[in-house]
Amino acid sequence: MDTREKGFVSAETVARLAGVSRSAVSRTFTDGASVSEATRKKVLEAADALGYHVNHLARGLSHDRSNIIGIIVSEIPTPYQARLLDEMTRQLQTIGKIGMVINTTGDAASVANALRQTLNFRADGVIVLSGTPDASLIASCVANGQRVILINRSDHIEGPANLAVENAETAQEAYHLLRRAGCRQLAVVSSTAGTPSLMARENAFLAAAMADGLAPSVVKAGPTGYAAGAEAARQLYSRSGGPDGVFCVTDLLALGFMDAARHAFSLRVPQDVSIIGFDDIEQAGWESYGLTTFRQPVEEMVEAIVQLLSQTGPADWPHAVPPIKPVPIWRKSVLPRPETT
Structure with a gap:
């Protein structure tokens, strides 16, 4: 006879079938709790017959701990976000936490609603x-x-920890890489999203150029994605004097820019234009692109998050976390440094 009930089976039901107390069921499924082997055997047999599973949510809430970590994110299909989510949810599980992903549009109202859900x-x-x-x-x-x-948000809000990537310093390094490659006509391909991290990259690159007396073109042809990068190339090369060195604030923008430059304008990369991205998504390393970029160290970032969430007391909770420095990844989209004579 099938003894399984419809819906979730309670510990009370298991206790009745096993002929033991409700507390004996609880002790059986609590690591380190004292319970006799005979009682444990009866409880486990009853639980198996009924299809019982411990309600960790209810158990956690009784101790003011749900083990749920809300993850508020937009643009989930993009390669960088997908990679970050994959690493984050896996590492959270290693410390007994469950990631609850809330998909937002990224605007103030949707983020506020997501926070209320958490x-x-x-x-x-x-x-x-x-x-x-x-x-x-x-x-x-x-x-x-x-x-x-x-993550890469504003650092002037009181209360949260802010885990940031060193965007400004890295963008300055991108500028110097292009200059050392002999590039003179520079451009920045950015995004209408205007997030703090993207703006930091854009502004730092422009500041480094202006310090050298240069004024790069800035194109924001749409949201952060492949199509906006391609449109940026069309805008820049549809007129004379197009750039020979381009910094794209994300890899997706860079890949779109590169494809349009090569296929719509027959430009050679890097002979005619050197291109640098930011993120080091998987596609950046594909042979057809070979994009020189800066890798956001996703594993290191997530390890820092897990360490923060593993801390026990309020006194341990930091409001400032040292920024993480991206790693330069040299491929073939930037000309080698010219020989000096």
């Missing part, structure tokens, strides 16, 4: 990958015992 589900913490949350909502999360981690 409070409704009593999440232990929340990681904000997209959008800049309102300070009052952040304060509400912190007041409810949530650990809040902002």
